[in-house]
Amino acid sequence: MSRPFPYTYISCPCADTPVPNPARKRRSRESPQKSTPERDTEGNEDQNGTKQSDVKEKEEEEKEEEGEGEGEEQTFDPRSPRSNFSLYPPEQLLYCEDCHQIKCPRCITEEVVSWYCPNCLFETPSSMVRSDGNRCGRNCFNCPVCTAPLAVSSIENVTGNGSGQGPWVLSCGYCLWTTLDIGIKFDKPTNIRSQLQKMTDSTTGPAFDARSRQGSRAFGDLKSPLANFASIDEQSNTREPDAEQSTSQEDATPTPHLGVEARFAALKSFYRTQLSETSNSPSDPLSSEFGFSSPGALNRLMSLYASSSRLSGLYGGAKKPKSKPPVMREALTASEGLRIVPESADTALIERIASPDCGWDGVASISQRTEQSPDVRFVDELLPLPVLLRTKRAKRCKSCKHILVKPETKPQSTRFRIRLIALSYIPLPTLRPLAQPPASLIPGSAPNLDLNALAPLRPYHVLLTLKNHMFDIVRITLATPSVTPGSVASKVTVLCPQFEIGANSDVWDEALQNATAPLSDRITGMRGGEKVPEAGKVWEKGRNWTTVVLEVVPGTLPGSEAEGGQATGSDIAAVSQKDEDVLEIPVFVHMEWDAEAQLEQQNVGKASKPDDLVARELAYWMVLGVGRIQASL
């Protein structure tokens, strides 16, 4: 999900097992002359690099003096393909208190707390999920045509005398599909799933022979005995179900002998008995599962490898003569789940597709068919889909197995028993452009900068606010590469790279002091323009937040007019396609704070005072998305 500018992403350090890339390291740490040719190979920027290198060198040196390096080896490149896997919006990140590390969705494991239907918001017990599948067993269905939820509505909608006026249908409020389109009505508005199952399982009609009933017995158990049949479409009633091969009738839909699910159950039980009959070693783990098509084949395969292996001479030498494994047979009768596709099925299908009353609209689309049983080809065979369940999940740290997030089990509840989100530990970054520039002196309402069209080579000031959610004062050191990575080299300077953020103390403290002070302060700063960003000074500061100014000079896009070259359309298109013109600033954040010692540490060091403070530090990269650079001036 891309976000509108300005945005901030935080990089999870779990991706910090880097592929060594000496070129990149050189660029960030050493002289820029070396970095220039490297960039040339990357982008198609030619003269610009050498032209600016002197300036860059100077700035780089300044940066070094400002104390940029905290021993980090490598500059984070938001453009590298690896970054895709480590950059997350701040609210997605968690924090493990034991590892003292940011945790992203990649460094956690999830476990299901509860299943619930997203439509009726009822919890489904896990035993029912296991037995009935992860679909809602109540009245929740999705439209087979457009996936919108279906509503149960009465056909008799005219007058309002009495409530239970059937028959009932499921209707889609989005595409206006109803179950009448497939000829299904329901006798009562409840327990629709079992009613529907009964109808679809009995597609063979009245001559429902004993063997097939046996096969679908497991499903008969699920049905309510009270649920009686509603009107099935007449076509299937008139259809003569041929016992062995269900040949297609005049409407050319091959009628499955058993319902799809009943046939699956029959096949499953058939193969299970086959496996138990044919497997000679009951301890064989594969024989109990549906591992391979037949354990006989597997045995042969294994003996083949054993004989050819050179190690066979070492271990035991000659292989033991094995008895010939019994051969597993395939399903032979319909009760075992066999279905013979009639020869005319394909031609009948094609005829039906070609017929004018079917047409393009009558054929089910691929996305519709993926949700249905494999035999479904036409729109009028689509069945309503019971809603898939969703889960509430607890999250654990992968490395120390501590629970980071544990939601309440109730589907309706939005509360958490445990919720260790990164935002309660790391400062929340927010970015906004400073109403700028003071030189232009636009009074009153600052014109909204179009962040989607930043002019190249023009300095912009961006305000980066870091808001502390911890109850301790945090010392922050910010560092950026002076030139952003990528083919568009934008210059970035943090005007105040070292500062402190106040503790997230009681709100009342601030309220009792002076609540309106920061607000009015900010207003004057925004309006009058008398407040000028100064190097080494914090822009403004609140109870638990601090704002600093970043000066950004967007670079020129390769091949743009500003560079002197010809702005060919294809060049620009290529640039914006790769999002090279997006101005993203990698910022290294190093935070230090004095936390209260944890319990275990207190217990170990009894000599130390109980209110002992432990110095903590945390460092991570974040990426500030400032805007998109304009192609021309």
Next chain:
Amino acid sequence: MPPKAAKGEYIETDTGNKISRRSQIHGTQHIILGGKTVIQAEAVIRGDLYRLPSTAASTDPNNPAPQSNAPSVAITVGRYSYISKSAILRPPSRLHRGVHSFYPLKIGDHVFVGESAVVEAASLGNHVHVGAGATVGSMAIIKDFAVVLDGAVVPPGMVVPSWCVVGGRPARIVGEVGEGYGVEGAEGGMARERYRVVGRP
């Protein structure tokens, strides 16, 4: 944009609602704003589409129309909710036993309704974000902390569970927001900041 009126674009009520002079609000006596709500220009709020007590009484002879004394509420909006430019809020309606009647639209706290979105839901929970150009169909229920992406069409009667992101036409659940969604100042928790900057000279 026309030149700014001298009075300022927004009327601020006692409870801190900031309502644009250029918004269209019908049936104000049927609308409850919780305070600190922002209604931007050209937003349309249809409080006039309330449930008629007379029809309810006539269809239901057992009930002697208890609502007749109190004016029925068509739209309730919680605190710090934000109705963007050209958005439309209208109460949901349903054909029930042959009678077409309106039902109240409840909007929770910290809700954001994007530009030119149309909301006809039965309820939007707290911290719900409805993207620009999105449509929320009649009688849909959007639970707390849910996000409707830009341009999505939530079909009528759909329920969007908490923490879910829906998008597309018709809307489907396409993802979930992070656990930190709705934290003050972060994504989903910008309502106070949004309110603060509105109408500031």
